[in-house]
Amino acid sequence: MPIEVCSATASQSRSALDHGQATANAMARFLVSPPHREGGQAQFIESVPPRSDSDITAVITWILQHLDEPLTLESVGRHSHMSTRTLRRRFRAATGTSVMNWVAGQRVARARVLLETTRLGVDDIAHRCGFGSAESLRVHFTALTRSSPSRYRRTFAG
Secondary structure (H helix, E strand, C coil), X not given: CHHHHHHHHHHHCHHHHHXXXXXXXXXXXXXXXXXXXXXXXXXXXXCCCCCCCHHHHHHHHXXXXXXXXXXXXXHHHHHHCCCHHHHHHHHHHHHCCCHHHHHHHHHHHXXXXXXXXXXXXXXXXXXHCCCCCHHHHHHHHHHHHCCCHHHHHHHHCC
């Protein structure tokens, strides 16, 4: 409860007025709490790319630049000049998750930003994030955030 009070205060305070809703949302995420929480909603934490494996850091950078494109383990492996087996092993060692789960998480993170900062429809956001369809975006978004894209937009849009 105290974090929610701090977050509510911040979103209505000078931070939101001086720096905008995006800053207030970033601060709420830093505090590990959305500006206002609906029941059962997952917390939103910014991800930080690993620094321990320069090859994997390069793969991550490339993936982030190509999130809107169809990505498969094979296509990422081809780009990184690694076999899929080596890519799987090194990526999991560096990030703690599989390549495709990480890609889905980053696509959802990009969708969150677009939902917060634009008035684009869910279909447009899905394509800009590489999901291919609004239904695919909804499935992944809900699985990772326990919130629908429209509910997320109502909660976080400035």
